[in-house]
Amino acid sequence: MRDEEAAVELWYPALKRSFEYVVASTSFLPVIAYYLHKIEEWGFVFQRCKVCGKDFLARSRHNELCSDKCRKKQAVEAKREFDERAKGDRLEQLYEAAYYYWYNRLRKLRREKAANPEKTAAMGEAFKAFRKEAVKRKWQVKRGEMKLTDFSSWLIAEQNEVDRLMDA
Template sequence: MEGYAFVTKEPLLGPVVLALRVDVPGRKEQLWLGEEQDVEAALRGKERPLFLAQTRPLGAFWCEFGQTAAEGWTEAIWALSDALTAKKRSQREEREQAAAQLLSQQAEGNGTNAAAWYAAIQIWEMYLRCRRGRDSQQAAQALRNYAQLLTLPFGQYTPEMVHWLRDKPVIPVWNDRRDGKLEVWYPQGQTPFECAVVKDSLRPALIYYRQRILDAGLLMRRCSQCGRIFFGPDARSTLCSDRCRKASRKAAKRQFDGRAKGKDYEQAYDREYMFWYNRITKLKKAGAPPEQIGRAQAALKEFRKEALIRKQQVKEKKLPATQFISWMIGQEAVIEGICGE
């Protein structure tokens, strides 16, 4: 996977597309973001440079889109529009740099949010194409119209997501003809599958995604172990993955063993703190790089800060002790990842 740079250059030769596979039986989704010919080749199992390629738990695309803020996009769009109509080169370059920084923040600030990356790249590529136009005012208007089509859905789906999570009737957000273009690909390969592909607005992909989940009868749930939103077969589903189920069983066993004396959550906190402390001590004895030790110590500091807040909530009966213990056990993966275990 290769990154995308928001710099002034020649636009890409091929259109940028986002391909989405919704694997309901496997409870997972797959995303490919890149130039059309590269994405098509990647779907057939070939190695191609892509901006983003991921396999994730089912529901991640929908939830991260609903949580993407609508703020910030307008400033970037107007900065690019002003760059197209600027009379002086210095003014154009200043607005370009400001827009590039804003789009980078929108994309990178959301981590691996495929929707944010897709919108940012498409807006920048549209700007690069508009720079070739002779009529700057017309080019700026075309850019604004196109960018609005891409960013308008951000924020519109959050209310629907909240209603869905609370098991209320889903209020649909539909599309019209101008943002209704969706292609469905069936890549040739050993395992045939269906893949939705968009080149412009993301709204058709969202509707496609939601409809596949509704047709399967899945419900949106929140994991009692890690707090992540996931889709389960019924209202009794409370754990999102095998990892969380394992952690839940482990927490239940520790709680049972600790009931003999004292407050189980206090003992669990002491055990988890020593778990982290011993891992960092082991790193130091092994002669690990200072940067790795520093990251481990910083992670421990954040763990203690959050753990003390949650422990106080348990004391005040605002948080169940079992949920606090499960959370601490789930955090063990953080220090283990830093230590390479």
């Protein structure tokens, strides 16, 4: 590039100090070179937005989102993931509590096995059936086909069934 081709003309409108006007006469290259230099001088870095994938200029490498819109979108997504995890934890807690409810009662019966082997066998079968059905329903909740509250109600109904079998 010859010197006159590499030149850019700059001027600043008097009432808008934050604006800079730039003119290049023969090629865009001087404008690009000039602003690449300015961007470095201002301490900006080129980043790709983690949410929308758009390239943007950031104040620092830590700034990974291009706009308030994308920041909001990420916050919503983070909240959704958190809720999902919390729901998953609650689901496992409910299942485990019900499992041990059955397990402890069956263990009690087994300890007195000699006293009532038929009842113990019946409870063992019922426990097996419960586990199979509970695991199936747990997956339905995970897939969003069943509400957590409905799963919880079902577990309670099943616990009543254990109590009924124990008292029989």
